[in-house]
Amino acid sequence: MPSLKDPTWSPYFAGVLIGLLQIPAFLLLNTALGTSSSYVTVGASLADLADPAVRTIPYAAKHLDGATNWWQVALVGGIALGALASSLRSGMRRRGVSPVWARALGTNSRLARFALAFAAGFVMLLGARIADGCTSGHGLSGIAQLAVASFIAVPAMFAGGIATALLLLRCV
Amino acid sequence: MSVFLAILLGLAMGAVFGVALEKSRVFEPGVIVGQMQLRNFLMLKMFLTAVATSLVAVAALHGFGLVALHPKPTMYLADVSGGGLLGVGVTLAGACPGTVAAQIGAGYRDAWFTLLGGLAGAVAFTYAEPVLRPVLLTGPGAMTLDLLVGIPFWQLALGLAALLAVVLMILEYRRPWRGEAGAAADGLLPEPLPRPVPAGGLAARRTV
Numbered sequence: 008m009p010s011l012k013d014p015t016w017s018p019y020f021a022g023v024l025i026g027l028l029q030i031p032a033f034l035l036l037n038t039a040l041g042t043s044s045s046y047v048t049v050g051a052s053l054a055d056l057a058d059p060a061v062r063t064i065p066y067a068a069k070h071l072d073g074a075t076n077w078w079q080v081a082l083v084g085g086i087a088l089g090a091l092a093s094s095l096r097s098g099m100r101r102r103g104v105s106p107v108w109a110r111a112l113g114t115n116s117r118l119a120r121f122a123l124a125f126a127a128g129f130v131m132l133l134g135a136r137i138a139d140g141c142t143s144g145h146g147l148s149g150i151a152q153l154a155v156a157s158f159i160a161v162p163a164m165f166a167g168g169i170a171t172a173l174l175l176l177r178c179v
Numbered sequence: 180m181s182v183f184l185a186i187l188l189g190l191a192m193g194a195v196f197g198v199a200l201e202k203s204r205v206f207e208p209g210v211i212v213g214q215m216q217l218r219n220f221l222m223l224k225m226f227l228t229a230v231a232t233s234l235v236a237v238a239a240l241h242g243f244g245l246v247a248l249h250p251k252p253t254m255y256l257a258d259v260s261g262g263g264l265l266g267v268g269v270t271l272a273g274a275c276p277g278t279v280a281a282q283i284g285a286g287y288r289d290a291w292f293t294l295l296g297g298l299a300g301a302v303a304f305t306y307a308e309p310v311l312r313p314v315l316l317t318g319p320g321a322m323t324l325d326l327l328v329g330i331p332f333w334q335l336a337l338g339l340a341a342l343l344a345v346v347l348m349i350l351e352y353r354r355p356w357r358g359e360a361g362a363a364a365d366g367l368l369p370e371p372l373p374r375p376v377p378a379g380g381l382a383a384r385r386t387v
Contacts, residue, residue: 026232085193128296131268
């Protein structure tokens with residue numbers, strides 16, 4: 008039986024656990040697993056502080072309030088708490104930046120990595136919102152509902168990701 | 180459900196999600212970039228297992244009439260361009276929108292910048308959405324494969340789950356998952372040729 012003290016679990020066991028989370032999502036919240044629209048909920052709430060006119064954009068208004076929107080924000084917060092607890096229990100805490108970046112980028116510069124992380128996060132969420140879903144919303148939930156949109160978006164995601172990794176990054 | 184209960188439920192479900200991402204090592208930038216370089220298949224194994232499990236769960240819930248489906252609308256241009264951009268971002272971030280949170284929880288500092296960039300990207304999209312809607316975010320509406328091919332949802336979903344299970348068994352037979360994360364479980368594998376890393380920003384792929 009896998010224990011929280013283990014540094015690694017089988018990806019198959021972890022995958023089954025994540026897939027089973029669809030059951031409470033569908034039964035209790037009438038929604039499917041997803042993470043990227045929570046960025047709109049939090050981002051639009053922050054924008055609302057500086058620019059209350061953001062509420063006049065129907066897309067922002069749709070994401071600002073309600074149980075399902077804040078459930079997803081809590082889900083993403085819970086992911087951080089779960090990873091924190093898991094890494095503490097197994098002694099696998101991480102510090103700074105993954106050593107993989109020095110190899111992939113060819114530089115040890117923290118500043119370069121932080122700048123790239125910000126830019127990558129921007130492109131990632133811009134893309135996820137254009138496609139109306141991310142690795143969870145399209146990848147897990149969309150495919151599981153046999154949505155045609157997801158059978159287009161997920162191969163496009165892997166194509167973009169693989170092309171970028173092979174053309175721009177060094178071998179990790 | 181009240182917002183308060185929904186938040187409690189979200190935190191509990193997220194905690195399970197976070198533990199699974201941390202233990203499977205799929206939150207590691209090295210594992211995600213390694214997957215995109217087709218050198219490491221932990222991410223695909225975990226992802227396809229979660230997809231297959233989701234298919235079985237949704238097939239059962241929908242098949243017994245317990246839940247309605249919520250397929251996303253088909254928007255050909257947006258699905259291709261948005262999906263492509265998402266993939267570019269996932270590789271350069273070494274994370275996806277959910278695993279960013281796991282990286283923050285596990286202690287990676289750069290993940291905070293990925294999160295900030297993601298919030299900025301979501302806000303930028305929100306302001307651009309009214310302009311993008313008529314040109315990019317349009318399409319024939321929600322479509323599902325079962326209706327296109329005329330097979331009951333639960334049959335096609337279980338069939339696809341069975342196909343994924345076979346793919347996973349072949350993948351595991353050819354590339355066992357144990358040890359795939361590397362000695363420090365961070366996806367950093369022994370270098371093919373030890374040589375000093377030259378200075379400079381993004382560089383072309385190393386030719387070995």
